[in-house]
Amino acid sequence: MFKPESIDLIFLDLDHTLIFGSYKELPELNLMFKYGSWLWVYERPGAIDFARRVCQIAPTFVYTTAMKDYATQAVSELAFKPQNIFTRENCLRVGDAYRKSAKHVGHKVTCSTLIVDDSPEVWSVEEIETCSLLAPKRWMGEYDDSVLYEVMSHLR
Ligand SMILES: [Mg+2]
Secondary structure: OOOHHHOOEEEEOOEOOOEEEEOOOOOOOEEEEEEOOOEEEEEOOOHHHHHHHHHHHOOEEEEOOOOHHHHHHHHHHHOOOOOEEEOHHHOEEEOOEEEEOOHHHOOOOOOOEEEEOOOHHHEOHHHHHHOEEEOOOOOOOOOOOOHHHHHHOOOO
16 A cells, blocks of 8 residues: 655546536435436545545546536535546547556656546556556445545545
8 A cells, every 4th residue: 555645746537536427316325416317427426525635635636527618517515626627528439449648747756656536547558557556346326335435534
């Protein structure tokens, strides 16, 4: 496990790491916003505190394969201030899939770079093997999820 004081750059994912977009209403969860008329976007338990804590550790960039307006709204609802928000248009397109690359957005991954992402496989293998990785279990809207609280206890 990395030490927070050794980290100088962070890439933070949104979907399934901090939020979940559901096509049906899930009343037991914390609704952040409705995207269009069909998608309910929920806060993962502890996500607001988690995002704030992450930003205290080092300069933080959101990096998501989602659309820009969706990501911007999610960050606003999560009430934190990343240095920038990289979205689908900042991803590499490989067939039908979107891949993330720090290099592609003008950054170099070192062992002091922390990637927080439930899906490490969307990153380049080279960057994932170089960075410090925090891969919280993929959140699919389970109301009793406590993963971010567990992770936070290691970030103090
Ligand atoms: Mg994700």
